[in-house]
Amino acid sequence: MAFKNSGDIKPFVDKIWLSSPTMHGKELEYMTEAYKTNWMSTVGKNINEIEAQVAEYVGVKYAVALSAGTAALHLATKLAGEKLYGQARPNKGTLEGHTVFASDMTFDASINPIAYEDGEAVFIDTEPDTWNMDPVALEKAFELYPDTKLVVIAHLYGTPGKVEELKAVCDKHGALIVEDAAESFGAKYLLDGKWVETGALGDFNCISFNGNKIITGSCGGMFLTDSKDDADKVRKWSTQSREAAPWYQHEEIGYNYRMSNVIAGVIRGQMPYLQAHINQKKAIYERYKEGLKDLPVKMNPYDAEKSIPNFWLSCLLIDEDAMCKQVRDDQQALFIPKTGRSCPTEILETLASFNAEGRPIWKPMHSQPIYRSHAFITADGNGRGQSNAYIDKGNARDIGMDIFRRGLCLPSDNKMNEEQQELIIKLIYRCFS
Numbered sequence: 001m002a003f004k005n006s007g008d009i010k011p012f013v014d015k016i017w018l019s020s021p022t023m024h025g026k027e028l029e030y031m032t033e034a035y036k037t038n039w040m041s042t043v044g045k046n047i048n049e050i051e052a053q054v055a056e057y058v059g060v061k062y063a064v065a066l067s068a069g070t071a072a073l074h075l076a077t078k079l080a081g082e083k084l085y086g087q088a089r090p091n092k093g094t095l096e097g098h099t100v101f102a103s104d105m106t107f108d109a110s111i112n113p114i115a116y117e118d119g120e121a122v123f124i125d126t127e128p129d130t131w132n133m134d135p136v137a138l139e140k141a142f143e144l145y146p147d148t149k150l151v152v153i154a155h156l157y158g159t160p161g162k163v164e165e166l167k168a169v170c171d172k173h174g175a176l177i178v179e180d181a182a183e184s185f186g187a188k189y190l191l192d193g194k195w196v197e198t199g200a201l202g203d204f205n206c207i208s209f210n211g212n213k214i215i216t217g218s219c220g221g222m223f224l225t226d227s228k229d230d231a232d233k234v235r236k237w238s239t240q241s242r243e244a245a246p247w248y249q250h251e252e253i254g255y256n257y258r259m260s261n262v263i264a265g266v267i268r269g270q271m272p273y274l275q276a277h278i279n280q281k282k283a284i285y286e287r288y289k290e291g292l293k294d295l296p297v298k299m300n301p302y303d304a305e306k307s308i309p310n311f312w313l314s315c316l317l318i319d320e321d322a323m324c325k326q327v328r329d330d331q332q333a334l335f336i337p338k339t340g341r342s343c344p345t346e347i348l349e350t351l352a353s354f355n356a357e358g359r360p361i362w363k364p365m366h367s368q369p370i371y372r373s374h375a376f377i378t379a380d381g382n383g384r385g386q387s388n389a390y391i392d393k394g395n396a397r398d399i400g401m402d403i404f405r406r407g408l409c410l411p412s413d414n415k416m417n418e419e420q421q422e423l424i425i426k427l428i429y430r431c432f433s
């Protein structure tokens, strides 16, 4: 038994969350204003205000407020498909018959829109320096699939990826980028000597205001762009694709994806607190880093010269030689406790038993049952079928699965106080005792 509780630590009375909404007061005022003025709709002042505020903050010309980050990603992906391959028939996706390169270690909402649009995602392995898409693997993917013209790139846990290198590979091959900045609103990247916000780095950019994000509307998302035509198109698609006629006239397939003015009121109330939330999350990250420094673990890494993360989630990675045995099937996990060692399953179960919420790392998309038949490209090339029953070549490279196996997301709620965080750190030490 590795974890020992000598009874001195009591479970938290109030649950410590991974990342929960933090309201400040103004949100209710703006929601109430929508109610009192009867703008309980998908038009209204709150929407206009937050579109202007977010566009200004991110440094893009236009922001289109949508019902979710997923909706933003869908319309961004559809728009990219239409630009590359033309308008699709009403019952077909714009990516039919085409491959799209996509981040592998991310939430499935990043990449499902490729399938909504009838495209085939090819998953690109992760690099160990920022836990995002590996530019070397991306270059290999273009060697194997030279006709691919679209790449979906996510910034994981609020940490910008190797944007400069990824953009250079995409430019070389004439490919467009859908940027998924759902988790990284407020994070910055140094591009060509200038700090640029995530959400302004791709050709079609998306953020999320889901309840667990750095600021929230309870739900919601945005499409961000410098192109008026693109903003107009996404706004039109999101409101059932109505044409300029006195009646409901439709030449394109439409969606009901517009943000509600009530939700926009919540986001409007949250916007002034974005930087305060980032500061709190950064302090949490730094306290974990300092508090866990004597354990055989590392925090989720970032490039301190070229990026300023928003520190949305603090994560840790256990050193290989400090891992106890752990197995996971498609639904359950088991581990064998060992003195001086631990594993994500043990730490997550321990935290849960003390009423604190952690989470496994995003399970890589190439290993998800729904996408197991899709191609997966690593820095070595094709990542599928690389073991050999007759010739031992060692383990094939798969950085994402390695991080999934040895990593976990720690409770990162900005309402967690220092004392509570110290107890969490203590619990993690005991897992290794």
Ligand SMILES: Cc1ncc(COP(=O)(O)O)c(C=O)c1O
Pocket: 068, 069, 070, 071, 073, 106, 107, 109, 110, 154, 180, 182, 183, 207, 208, 209, 210, 219, 220, 221
């Ligand atoms: C990386 C990533 N992409 C997309 C989404 C989808 O955003 P939403 O929940 O607003 O639809 C999320 C989070 O929920 C996410 O973490």
